[in-house]
Amino acid sequence: MNPKSTYQKTLAETIIKNMQKRQIEACYCETSKEAVEKASSYLTKGAVVSFGGSMTLSECGLMDSLKANPDITLLDRSLCKTPEEITELYHKALNSDFYFMSSNAITTDGKLVNTDGTGNRTAALIYGPKNVIILAGMNKVVKDEAAGLARIHEKAAPPNSVRLNRNTPCANTGICADCQNPDCICCETVITRRSAIPNRIKVILIGEELGY
Numbered sequence: 001m002n003p004k005s006t007y008q009k010t011l012a013e014t015i016i017k018n019m020q021k022r023q024i025e026a027c028y029c030e031t032s033k034e035a036v037e038k039a040s041s042y043l044t045k046g047a048v049v050s051f052g053g054s055m056t057l058s059e060c061g062l063m064d065s066l067k068a069n070p071d072i073t074l075l076d077r078s079l080c081k082t083p084e085e086i087t088e089l090y091h092k093a094l095n096s097d098f099y100f101m102s103s104n105a106i107t108t109d110g111k112l113v114n115t116d117g118t119g120n121r122t123a124a125l126i127y128g129p130k131n132v133i134i135l136a137g138m139n140k141v142v143k144d145e146a147a148g149l150a151r152i153h154e155k156a157a158p159p160n161s162v163r164l165n166r167n168t169p170c171a172n173t174g175i176c177a178d179c180q181n182p183d184c185i186c187c188e189t190v191i192t193r194r195s196a197i198p199n200r201i202k203v204i205l206i207g208e209e210l211g212y
């Protein structure tokens with residue numbers, strides 16, 4: 001194993017121990033392939049599965065795997081035809097058995113930092129789905145909550161604004177202006193410092209750069 005891989009694994013092991021103290025289950029996979037296998041191993045036959053918007057889930061191959069899984073019912077927003085259908089699906093997602101997402105940032109002491117525009121993803125993280133499974137590349141790791149918030153406004157939200165075709169200062173200039181724009185995607189921030197239900201939240205850290 002090269003020094004960078006060894007370092008990432010060592011850091012991941014520290015984060016995993018810190019998450020366990022917070023009743024968050026966690027593990028480390030060196031590759032996306034291993035991570036998708038691990039994530040899929042949690043799924044039970046007949047489970048209702050949903051997910052939050054995430055580049056990581058697409059890049060690591062999880063979305064393809066979920067769409068090809070005949071044993072689950074996937075609540076897939078890409079099949080919705082109207083805004084009303086999307087709203088209904090977001091509500092159904094809160095009752096799902098498994099909810100997949102990434103995290104905008106993960107602190108070395110084991111907290112999750114997430115900011116949403118609509119809030120459907122952060123709502124599901126807080127309460128509702130029986131299990132929340134988070135896949136995140138080691139590029140999401142930051143020192144603390146402040147660094148997590150900085151990461152969101154400097155690294156995550158600007159490219160996400162571009163991806164979502166939002167007319168925001170960060171999409172137009174590349175720099176966050178702490179906006180109050182109608183298109184703003186930074187409306188709710190959730191810091192997860194502990195899982196109230198032991199191991200409801202399961203984090204799979206991946207030794208790759210994934211997502212924004």
Ligand code: SF4
Pocket residue numbers: 152153154157158161168169170171175176177178179180181183184185186
């Ligand atoms: S400019 Fe607005 S949407 Fe963009 S990162 Fe800053 S607060 Fe978020």
